[in-house]
Amino acid sequence: MAIQLYSLATPNGMKVSIALEEMGLDYEPHTINIRNNEQFHPDFVAINPNSKIPAIVDPNGPDGKPMNVFESGAILLYLAEKTGKFISQDPRLKWETIQWVFFQMAGVGPMAGQFGHFYVYAKDKCDHPYPLERYSTEVKRLMGVLEKRLEGREFLIDGGYSIADMATFPWIYCIEVFYKGAEVIGLENFPNVMAWKERCMERPATAKGMKVCKF
Numbered sequence: 001m002a003i004q005l006y007s008l009a010t011p012n013g014m015k016v017s018i019a020l021e022e023m024g025l026d027y028e029p030h031t032i033n034i035r036n037n038e039q040f041h042p043d044f045v046a047i048n049p050n051s052k053i054p055a056i057v058d059p060n061g062p063d064g065k066p067m068n069v070f071e072s073g074a075i076l077l078y079l080a081e082k083t084g085k086f087i088s089q090d091p092r093l094k095w096e097t098i099q100w101v102f103f104q105m106a107g108v109g110p111m112a113g114q115f116g117h118f119y120v121y122a123k124d125k126c127d128h129p130y131p132l133e134r135y136s137t138e139v140k141r142l143m144g145v146l147e148k149r150l151e152g153r154e155f156l157i158d159g160g161y162s163i164a165d166m167a168t169f170p171w172i173y174c175i176e177v178f179y180k181g182a183e184v185i186g187l188e189n190f191p192n193v194m195a196w197k198e199r200c201m202e203r204p205a206t207a208k209g210m211k212v213c214k215f
């Protein structure tokens with residue numbers, strides 16, 4: 001009855017393996033190597049019609065039947081509801097958590113991803129400065145929003161570590177470690193964010209989850 005995880009240790013992939021580890025759920029990881037286009041294999045497309053990692057198959061869905069879930073934010077909410085963990089049962093805090101998960105899904109992830117695309121992957125394909133300027137400016141703005149939110153807070157949501165943290169900090173790690181963008185984004189200007197990212201990564205289950213389905 002183990003949850004089947006289809007992933008790769010990218011920021012979107014890590015979120016889900018971190019949640020599975022933190023929630024103590026039984027799961028089996030399967031690496032989908034997107035560099036080899038494995039996300040387009042019909043067996044994977046049958047699970048995620050959008051051909052992107054991560055995705056899960058829960059053999060024991062809410063109605064007792066198998067359930068496929070794709071979109072990392074939806075998977076985090078699904079797992080949090082399944083276990084009752086890492087999302088507050090207090091309605092206000094629960095909606096704050098959902099709000100910050102959506103902020104990550106609609107803002108931090110897509111903008112940082114586009115920044116990485118133009119700063120790293122498409123470096124030699126675009127000689128116009130506009131895309132990099134646009135996405136780095138937006139990433140800096142979003143970092144400022146996080147910096148303010150984390151002023152005087154240990155984690156994004158009062159009451160402790162939650163799926164909102166799991167969704168978001170891997171992107172800061174990605175900007176720093178995968179994209180090597182510390183200087184261009186000016187990560188040193190966001191001390192609350194950087195300290196929070198370290199706090200998240202110090203958690204043993206989170207650190208373990210970050211290494212699942214490694215490149």
Ligand SMILES: N[C@@H](CCC(=O)N[C@@H](CS)C(=O)NCC(=O)O)C(=O)O
Nearest residue numbers: 010012034051052053054071072073
């Ligand atoms: N919104 C999606 C984004 C997933 C996503 O972009 N995954 C990337 C890796 S981080 C991927 O599978 N890329 C392969 C491709 O675009 O072909 C989510 O959060 O699950």
